[in-house]
Amino acid sequence: MNLYPGCSLVAKALALGARDRRFKSAHPEMKKIVLTGIKPTGTLHIGNYFGAITQAISLAQDYDARYFIADYHALNIMKDPKVLSAAIRGVAAGWLAAGLDPEKIIFYRQSSIPETFELTTMLMAFTAKGLMNRAHAYKASVQENIEKNVDPDAGVNMGLFTYPVLMAADILLFDSDLVPVGKDQAQHIEMAQDIAQAVNFCYQQEVLHIPQPFFRDDAAVVPGLDGRKMSKSYNNTIPIFAPEQDLRKLIMRMPTNSQTVDEPKDPDSSSIYQLYRLCATAGEQQTLATRYRAGGMGWGAAKEELFMALNRTLSPLRNTFNDLIKDPEYLDRILSDGAERARPIAAATVARFRKAAGID
Numbered sequence: 001m002n003l004y005p006g007c008s009l010v011a012k013a014l015a016l017g018a019r020d021r022r023f024k025s026a027h028p029e030m031k032k033i034v035l036t037g038i039k040p041t042g043t044l045h046i047g048n049y050f051g052a053i054t055q056a057i058s059l060a061q062d063y064d065a066r067y068f069i070a071d072y073h074a075l076n077i078m079k080d081p082k083v084l085s086a087a088i089r090g091v092a093a094g095w096l097a098a099g100l101d102p103e104k105i106i107f108y109r110q111s112s113i114p115e116t117f118e119l120t121t122m123l124m125a126f127t128a129k130g131l132m133n134r135a136h137a138y139k140a141s142v143q144e145n146i147e148k149n150v151d152p153d154a155g156v157n158m159g160l161f162t163y164p165v166l167m168a169a170d171i172l173l174f175d176s177d178l179v180p181v182g183k184d185q186a187q188h189i190e191m192a193q194d195i196a197q198a199v200n201f202c203y204q205q206e207v208l209h210i211p212q213p214f215f216r217d218d219a220a221v222v223p224g225l226d227g228r229k230m231s232k233s234y235n236n237t238i239p240i241f242a243p244e245q246d247l248r249k250l251i252m253r254m255p256t257n258s259q260t261v262d263e264p265k266d267p268d269s270s271s272i273y274q275l276y277r278l279c280a281t282a283g284e285q286q287t288l289a290t291r292y293r294a295g296g297m298g299w300g301a302a303k304e305e306l307f308m309a310l311n312r313t314l315s316p317l318r319n320t321f322n323d324l325i326k327d328p329e330y331l332d333r334i335l336s337d338g339a340e341r342a343r344p345i346a347a348a349t350v351a352r353f354r355k356a357a358g359i360d
């Protein structure tokens with residue numbers, strides 16, 4: 001539905017009060033903008049939940065938040081249409097179930113914002129090929145090929161090679177101030193800064209706003225079932241929306257040391273206790289730590305406590321997720337409403353760039 005018949009997207013942007021950085025000094029009350037992209041791959045696990053998701057949702061209390069599903073980034077590696085479309089809806093339902101309020105946070109699919117791809121093309125003209133040659137993900141693929149003694153570019157598509165340019169467009173399109181990401185994304189953010197600076201330097205004006213990374217607290221790293229960092233690649237995850245019985249089984253199968261029931265135990269080196277801390281109240285944490293240190297509690301009992309606390313946290317999310325995933329039309333509507341709100345902002349940035357470049 002077009003809420004502004006007869007208006008161009010840029011006029012819509014002005015009608016919606018889309019911020020223009022050049023006027024920021026006149027509007028110190030404007031909230032800063034936080035933006036992040038979510039890759040629709042795999043099943044969300046509690047490492048994602050207690051790390052990225054809760055942090056991103058709480059940042060939205062103080063900032064204007066724009067969170068999107070990076071589906072064109074996923075296309076580089078996901079070629080099965082059924083798998084990709086299920087992953088997109090799965091991640092949308094997952095973030096909504098985890099508490100993302102789509103009224104408050106502009107939540108959309110990257111693929112619904114054509115301005116992203118226009119900006120990508122424009123940024124290509126300012127991106128040194130050498131910069132892309134140095135990108136960690138591309139270099140890792142090349143290195144792997146060299147080790148396997150095959151063509152260095154085997155299996156490397158242009159989507160992977162230019163991944164950082166598309167990501168820069170995602171960020172720069174929305175005048176983002178802060179980009180919450182894991183440390184593994186540091187180089188991508190630096191590249192977005194470099195590319196934006198090249199544009200601003202060329203036109204001697206702030207065409208694009210320079211973003212800053214907001215790294216997740218390393219203390220928030222969630223241990224996996226085997227005690228290493230929880231990660232899909234280690235196959236040690238606890239899915240957020242696992243049915244109750246599966247959650248129980250996963251926890252009961254966690255490996256433990258051979259200490260007997262009677263022996264006192266150290267809560268700080270126990271991944272059962274580290275996981276418990278994420279979902280139990282301060283009082284409960286205190287009580288369990290005391291039981292660990294006193295001796296007389298076996299690993300089975302500690303696991304039971306963890307299961308109860310984690311299940312209490314996750315079961316409302318699981319119920320919401322199960323309802324949402326049955327309603328793809330609803331999910332699609334939420335995401336297209338988000339795109340409707342995002343596009344005028346995106347169009348304003350592209351228009352500013354085109355004008356600066358003499359393509360207006």
Ligand code: TRP
Nearest residue numbers: 036037038039070073167170171
């Ligand atoms: N590259 C990010 C990741 O792998 C996903 C992403 C795509 C992103 N575009 C973004 C993150 C823009 C932050 C901002 O997790």
